[in-house]
Amino acid sequence: MSWVELQPVLCQVGILAILALSLNVLCGLTGLLQLGHAGFYAIGAYTAGCYAIYATVPALGWCNLIPAAAAGMAAAALCSLVIGLPCLRLAGDYLAIATLGFAEIVRLILTNAELPGGRMFPGETIGGPTGIAFTEFPGQVWPGQEHYSAEYATLPVIWLGVGVTYLFLLNIKRSAIGRAFLCIREDEIAARTMGINVPRYKLLAFLLSAAFAGLAGALFFHQQLRINPGNFNLLKSIEVLLIVVLGGMGSLTGAICAAFLLGLLPCLLRHLDLSGVAFLPAILQKPLSEYSMLLYALLLILLTRLLPNGVFAMHELPTWLRPRPKTSPRRKAKAPEGRKP
Amino acid sequence: MKKESIRKEFDFFFAEGLCKSFGGVQAVTDFSLELASREIVGLIGPNGAGKTTVFNLITGLDQPDAGELYFRRAYITREPAHRIARLGIARTFQNIRLLGHLSTLDNIRVAYHSHIRYNLFHAALRLPRYHRVEQDITDKSMQFLKLFHLERDVHTLAGALPYGKRRRLELARALATGASLLLLDEPGAGLNPAETVELTHLIRRLRDEFAVTILLIEHDMKMVMSLCERLVVLNFGRIIATGTPAELRTNEAVLAAYLGQPRTPPC
Numbered sequence A: 001m002s003w004v005e006l007q008p009v010l011c012q013v014g015i016l017a018i019l020a021l022s023l024n025v026l027c028g029l030t031g032l033l034q035l036g037h038a039g040f041y042a043i044g045a046y047t048a049g050c051y052a053i054y055a056t057v058p059a060l061g062w063c064n065l066i067p068a069a070a071a072g073m074a075a076a077a078l079c080s081l082v083i084g085l086p087c088l089r090l091a092g093d094y095l096a097i098a099t100l101g102f103a104e105i106v107r108l109i110l111t112n113a114e115l116p117g118g119r120m121f122p123g124e125t126i127g128g129p130t131g132i133a134f135t136e137f138p139g140q141v142w143p144g145q146e147h148y149s150a151e152y153a154t155l156p157v158i159w160l161g162v163g164v165t166y167l168f169l170l171n172i173k174r175s176a177i178g179r180a181f182l183c184i185r186e187d188e189i190a191a192r193t194m195g196i197n198v199p200r201y202k203l204l205a206f207l208l209s210a211a212f213a214g215l216a217g218a219l220f221f222h223q224q225l226r227i228n229p230g231n232f233n234l235l236k237s238i239e240v241l242l243i244v245v246l247g248g249m250g251s252l253t254g255a256i257c258a259a260f261l262l263g264l265l266p267c268l269l270r271h272l273d274l275s276g277v278a279f280l281p282a283i284l285q286k287p288l289s290e291y292s293m294l295l296y297a298l299l300l301i302l303l304t305r306l307l308p309n310g311v312f313a314m315h316e317l318p319t320w321l322r323p324r325p326k327t328s329p330r331r332k333a334k335a336p337e338g339r340k341p
Numbered sequence B: 001m002k003k004e005s006i007r008k009e010f011d012f013f014f015a016e017g018l019c020k021s022f023g024g025v026q027a028v029t030d031f032s033l034e035l036a037s038r039e040i041v042g043l044i045g046p047n048g049a050g051k052t053t054v055f056n057l058i059t060g061l062d063q064p065d066a067g068e069l070y071f072r073r074a075y076i077t078r079e080p081a082h083r084i085a086r087l088g089i090a091r092t093f094q095n096i097r098l099l100g101h102l103s104t105l106d107n108i109r110v111a112y113h114s115h116i117r118y119n120l121f122h123a124a125l126r127l128p129r130y131h132r133v134e135q136d137i138t139d140k141s142m143q144f145l146k147l148f149h150l151e152r153d154v155h156t157l158a159g160a161l162p163y164g165k166r167r168r169l170e171l172a173r174a175l176a177t178g179a180s181l182l183l184l185d186e187p188g189a190g191l192n193p194a195e196t197v198e199l200t201h202l203i204r205r206l207r208d209e210f211a212v213t214i215l216l217i218e219h220d221m222k223m224v225m226s227l228c229e230r231l232v233v234l235n236f237g238r239i240i241a242t243g244t245p246a247e248l249r250t251n252e253a254v255l256a257a258y259l260g261q262p263r264t265p266p267c
């Protein structure tokens, strides 16, 4: 497989990784099942798309990516607040159903809503089933610039995004905020008696998760420059959830590794061709990639059966790679304060 | 006014007329209790008497149908549980509620939640304040683990600890919240006699060293009699007697309801 062929695949893996990292905050750390992650992903992508059409500042060049991504994150975060305030009161499965409904509503709105084309597509409309597609440019769009560059979200930029997301969320996981998330996941009643404002932390997890899904969406738009509502269907939400489960609920490193595995899988399957295998019935003689949905389902079943905690469980490294913890504290501890009479 | 006089008289903890029913079951009826600072009070009664429900009402996990609660001059009736915890009431649970997939150390560190003085951005960007606060919390947590003889299990997952240590860890976690009122729900359940004696000493030590008030539910009469300065006896959700252990030893109603029936400790 050549580098040219591999590059877009690695971009996709990066975007999947950001999606999985963000979903992991909600599903893995806080223990809330969410089936509508694609909704926030779509909001991020379309917001970045609208920014590109209506608000691009040509002088900024590739720097336009930064306000576009920020707008995508903000829009997704805002929606998460609107959805989260009523929905997070719902327990377990009901929350999953509510978020699933939300993602479908977003997709249907995007399928049906049309917007004016602005400076970029004068006289045309954008949105609807065809979405936003920057394919043909009516000549010179901006003075001195031939294209709304497709090079904005290149491989390094996307993986920079992965790195930033990873470090941001990892630092949060290892702080009091992450402990509060985990505490809610482990035992909500215990969390309440520890002084943790459970609804507030659930909303925070929801918000963080949505914001980074928005980032993934913005990067996706800038990498593809053509998006349509079909990119953000239920299957996408399930795929991301599968990655989170595969990597281990709560393991951010695991999420990235699993994104690699599942992101590269279709690419590998395409190269495994069963068409030449004589002893198979004709109906099975296809490239393996035709079976990818079947294999996903099989993988999910096997996983929950064999590795219910995912490859990494909730840790950042699998057991055999983890350094042995020191049992003695590094610094000499002071006596607990404020507890003396 | 009545509320004002109540506040003056009982400036530590006061509950009046608490009622709670679940459907048709009247779990607690007209429960009143006052606690002075640094007291150890026992709440006893047969199974199903409503003791755990009283704890749930005090900690805000359940809302009372009627009645009022004051803690350190604050009116805390119908406050959310996390706010009551912040004011300084902590508890342990009859069926231990630890964070099974977290290490022993993290189980203690989570108790410092209400004392954390940094926000999301301090944490995400690893600003100096984050390091300072975390180091401080870790040091204090280690100190607590030492006090409770858990220092060898710092990195063990709480779910993997043996039963006795889980009980101790939950007690340590309640204390680490900085609470001034500890509600202990059957801390001795399932412990062997040697462990029970150790626990008795530990609880008394906590009261003396940390100046906490302890409200204790316990079935082990030896432990209750030796620890508690005062007892409240519940039966069918009602207080049937209060008094010192010595007084209640001869109380007819108590004997009939509770002490009369010889009990083997549950395992």
Ligand SMILES: Nc1ncnc2c1ncn2[C@@H]1O[C@H](COP(=O)(O)OP(=O)(O)O)[C@@H](O)[C@H]1O
Residues within 6 Å of the ligand: B022, B025, B026, B027, B045, B046, B047, B048, B049, B050, B051, B052, B053, B054
């Ligand atoms: N959440 C609940 N729903 C329904 N009934 C309950 C609930 N909690 C407690 N009860 C009932 O209230 C009564 C008192 O229970 P509890 O407070 O747990 O007793 P104790 O702790 O003294 O053994 C019991 O009859 C119990 O069945």
Ligand SMILES: [Mg+2]
Residues within 6 Å of the ligand: B051, B052, B053, B094
């Ligand atoms: Mg009970």
